[in-house]
Amino acid sequence: MIKSKEKKNQKQGMLENVMTQFNQAADLIDLNPNIRKILEVTNNELVVHFPVRMDNGEVEVFTGYRVQHNNSLGPYKGGLRYHPTVDIDAARALAMWMTWKTALAGLPYGGAKGGIQLDPSKYSMAELERITRRFTYALGDNIGPELDIPAPDVNTNAQTMAWILDTYMSTKPPAARSSNMHVVTGKPIGAGGSEGRDRATGFGVFLTIKFWAEHKNIPLENKRFIVQGFGNVGYWTSHFLEKEGAKLVAVQDAFGTITNDEGLSVEDLFAYAKENEGSIVGFPNSTPCDNADFFAIDCDICIPAALGNQITAENAPLIKAKLIAEGANGPTDVSAEMILRERNIDVIPDILCNSGGVIGSYFEWLQNRNGEIWSLEEVLQKLEKKMRENFERVKNKAEARSVDYRSAAFIIAIERFEQVYTQRGIFP
Numbered sequence: 001m002i003k004s005k006e007k008k009n010q011k012q013g014m015l016e017n018v019m020t021q022f023n024q025a026a027d028l029i030d031l032n033p034n035i036r037k038i039l040e041v042t043n044n045e046l047v048v049h050f051p052v053r054m055d056n057g058e059v060e061v062f063t064g065y066r067v068q069h070n071n072s073l074g075p076y077k078g079g080l081r082y083h084p085t086v087d088i089d090a091a092r093a094l095a096m097w098m099t100w101k102t103a104l105a106g107l108p109y110g111g112a113k114g115g116i117q118l119d120p121s122k123y124s125m126a127e128l129e130r131i132t133r134r135f136t137y138a139l140g141d142n143i144g145p146e147l148d149i150p151a152p153d154v155n156t157n158a159q160t161m162a163w164i165l166d167t168y169m170s171t172k173p174p175a176a177r178s179s180n181m182h183v184v185t186g187k188p189i190g191a192g193g194s195e196g197r198d199r200a201t202g203f204g205v206f207l208t209i210k211f212w213a214e215h216k217n218i219p220l221e222n223k224r225f226i227v228q229g230f231g232n233v234g235y236w237t238s239h240f241l242e243k244e245g246a247k248l249v250a251v252q253d254a255f256g257t258i259t260n261d262e263g264l265s266v267e268d269l270f271a272y273a274k275e276n277e278g279s280i281v282g283f284p285n286s287t288p289c290d291n292a293d294f295f296a297i298d299c300d301i302c303i304p305a306a307l308g309n310q311i312t313a314e315n316a317p318l319i320k321a322k323l324i325a326e327g328a329n330g331p332t333d334v335s336a337e338m339i340l341r342e343r344n345i346d347v348i349p350d351i352l353c354n355s356g357g358v359i360g361s362y363f364e365w366l367q368n369r370n371g372e373i374w375s376l377e378e379v380l381q382k383l384e385k386k387m388r389e390n391f392e393r394v395k396n397k398a399e400a401r402s403v404d405y406r407s408a409a410f411i412i413a414i415e416r417f418e419q420v421y422t423q424r425g426i427f428p
Ligand code: NAD
Pocket: 007, 152, 153, 154, 155, 156, 201, 228, 229, 230, 231, 232, 233, 234, 252, 253, 254, 255, 278, 305, 306, 307, 308, 327, 328, 329, 354, 355, 357, 358
């Protein structure tokens, strides 16, 4: 059964995009060329091939990646993605975005990313568990609670993190086991996870939209929004927007696109997708729509929350939204960005918009490290405070320099590295 739609080349150019975004911002602040040289490349790149026994007794060999871009501000941090498009360039691009995201958020972390090149829908739960455990074993001591801390990303979740944690701990000497709980974040609550981490990214995306709307004096009530990707980020963003009175009028996922001009019920759609192998297609009271027409749907807010390079020069001229809130990493390519700028469509850039996830992860890591347990209310309150501060800093920088939000966000992040490399110098 092939339900998944083909999206050729979706990842191509992600590395080029992040490099262009970085270099454009570096030009604006006339970044020291020596610091630019350091930041343009990744620190470490690990590619592992590992065998796993399948349910039918055959052995399959998988390729996994972990790219560590920069750790001058703290341990490497970033998700693990299970997807056919995962390769070294995708991991490099996503690792770099993590560096800018954690720096912008003011966290004591660097940037990393990785994953396995595979289509998880082709494997049983037992196979995915063995693949994950064997991948963790192959990563060995290249990850660690004070070295490099993975988290969930596309097609990985709290369960994946629990398997990684268990494998990592099981391969350590007994005395070091329980103190390694913070080797991954995004764990199930029963296995050392934090309240609120499940919704942290979507809540953060929602908050940036809310702050933008407040700044523009636009009420969110009855505003029409469309979401690409109805997984962790897409669902939780929709959940909070619906609570604020906004209306979800179209959703696209890996299986297709559905619309309803009167509004789709977020919770009913979530329950439906859960029953249907994650697919939204066939949801009652919805009309199917051509995938290619998704971004042209009439709406006020567009939330790409799936993969990279989805908003392109081809569909950017057709977008009706006044705001694009980047739940996904790298959803807008550089050529599209220029068109959106000319059309006065605001973009809340990924490194700000979806940073609630890594901030939530930081809170989980801190709790594990300090032996604390925070309530959901406490987590969401702290998250909101941090997201508001970060949004304000980006808005103020954008105004002060007369640049768009993305350039402003990159400038703030890069300035942290300018400071750290100037203060620490270069070994030896
Ligand atoms: P997920 O696996 O929970 O959900 C992914 C969703 O995207 C699914 O609904 C899937 O059907 C859909 N999708 C996959 N391919 C698609 C395609 N070609 N077209 C349309 N839809 C497609 O993943 P997630 O954790 O929600 O991550 C989504 C995005 O958000 C990614 O870019 C990820 O890097 C980014 N992000 C995630 C987090 C997090 O905490 N999970 C944090 C920051 C950023």
